[in-house]
Amino acid sequence: MKRIFFILSIFITTVSGAAGQQSVYSDGVAGRVNDTIILKSEIKEALMGSPDQSLEQQRKVLEEMIKNKVLYMEAQENQELSINSDEIEQRLDETIEKIMDNLGGEEKFKMALKEEGLDENILRSIYRRQIKEEIFVQSYVSTVIRPGISISDEEVRKAYEENTEMFKSPETYSYVIGYKPVAMTENDKKALISKLNAIRRTILNHEMTFEEAARLYSQGPTGPKGGDLGLVEPGKMVPEFETVAFQLKKGEISRPFETSFGFHIALCRNITEKGREMSHIILLPSIDEKKVAVFNKNVKSYFEEGGIENLRAWASEAGIQWIPFKEARKREINPLILSILDDTAPGSVSQTHYLNNGLAFIYLEDKKEAREMSFDEVRNYVKNYVYGKKLQQEIDELYDKLKDKYYIEIML
Numbered sequence: 001m002k003r004i005f006f007i008l009s010i011f012i013t014t015v016s017g018a019a020g021q022q023s024v025y026s027d028g029v030a031g032r033v034n035d036t037i038i039l040k041s042e043i044k045e046a047l048m049g050s051p052d053q054s055l056e057q058q059r060k061v062l063e064e065m066i067k068n069k070v071l072y073m074e075a076q077e078n079q080e081l082s083i084n085s086d087e088i089e090q091r092l093d094e095t096i097e098k099i100m101d102n103l104g105g106e107e108k109f110k111m112a113l114k115e116e117g118l119d120e121n122i123l124r125s126i127y128r129r130q131i132k133e134e135i136f137v138q139s140y141v142s143t144v145i146r147p148g149i150s151i152s153d154e155e156v157r158k159a160y161e162e163n164t165e166m167f168k169s170p171e172t173y174s175y176v177i178g179y180k181p182v183a184m185t186e187n188d189k190k191a192l193i194s195k196l197n198a199i200r201r202t203i204l205n206h207e208m209t210f211e212e213a214a215r216l217y218s219q220g221p222t223g224p225k226g227g228d229l230g231l232v233e234p235g236k237m238v239p240e241f242e243t244v245a246f247q248l249k250k251g252e253i254s255r256p257f258e259t260s261f262g263f264h265i266a267l268c269r270n271i272t273e274k275g276r277e278m279s280h281i282i283l284l285p286s287i288d289e290k291k292v293a294v295f296n297k298n299v300k301s302y303f304e305e306g307g308i309e310n311l312r313a314w315a316s317e318a319g320i321q322w323i324p325f326k327e328a329r330k331r332e333i334n335p336l337i338l339s340i341l342d343d344t345a346p347g348s349v350s351q352t353h354y355l356n357n358g359l360a361f362i363y364l365e366d367k368k369e370a371r372e373m374s375f376d377e378v379r380n381y382v383k384n385y386v387y388g389k390k391l392q393q394e395i396d397e398l399y400d401k402l403k404d405k406y407y408i409e410i411m412l
Helices: 002-015 018-027 040-046 055-077 085-103 106-115 120-148 153-162 186-204 210-217 239-245 289-317 335-342 375-405
Strands: 029-033 036-039 172-181 228-232 263-271 276-283 321-329 353-355 358-368 408-410
Touching: 029 040, 029 055, 036 040, 036 055, 040 055, 055 120, 055 375, 055 408, 085 106, 085 120, 120 375, 153 375, 172 289, 172 335, 186 210, 186 263, 186 276, 210 276, 228 239, 239 263, 239 276, 289 321, 289 358, 335 353, 335 358
Parallel strands: none
Antiparallel strands: 029 036, 029 408, 172 321, 172 358, 228 276, 263 276, 353 358
């Protein structure tokens, strides 16, 4: 919950006067446009969810932030542009409502604000400023840049012919997840910790390396890479993991510990000024195999006796949630769910898995492979693609002309 409001607390420090300035500089300044600063933490927040947080990628994000600041400042000087305060307030209301929905309602929203030391008025003032900047830039682009862009039929056709791989219909899956919450017991947790202890002893006894053990046992996405997590900097991992990671000495392997993702042992490969180079082995939450086997037997039995409708009827009686997905694109699907789908034939039911603190099975209704689409099918999409590229090119060229007008400093 705090992560949702992390960026808000940063914005507050930039406008809270002398007392706030100390917080700003302790956070670290990444760049500056005139008197407006951009914090390192703002860049990290923008990269959340991206596997690439290299210095090069951070600089790219910073450059885009600086470009937006320059366009905003230029837009403010344009006498022809005006801001509709009603539009700002409407978008502000929509933003607040979205935050409430994401947090689970008004009460949880108020609790989150309280935890962050905020009230709704402060929150609104922060977002009001952001929205005002966005509208100014959008209005400036629409008024000053868009009118000068034209696209010919030849350009659209050429873009299609040179980028046919881009204009394929996506691979999609239509499926249903049957899900029943089942909490892990203390015995289930002890079994996983016992397994991790056994793996740890194997490594300490030099029967295999940590990397070999990770490839063999780890159930996370880093398993095939030998458990390599790269450089772990403060604030990059969940607190439970960081608490362990930053207590380890170089070459030390932790004892088993639990996070919201599962059960781990971690190896500190190296210690640097920025953080720790870490590897880990993770076992995902699971319950007694006998419980899974009984549930799986029922799923298979009801499906084989009467097909999907019979299975659905049993699921309803057994308190199993029935969650349908229609033509979900491959890139939109959780990797773990996707791996189950790829092991399941259309028209059949998967094995039962323990996912998200519950027992789950998947019925794969249909799978559509990606296919190359004709020019007529994607003409409008290609036109928008060409337009977007031209628009970005015009923005970049305008920025190159404007940037000498402002004091810009990059400190990454």
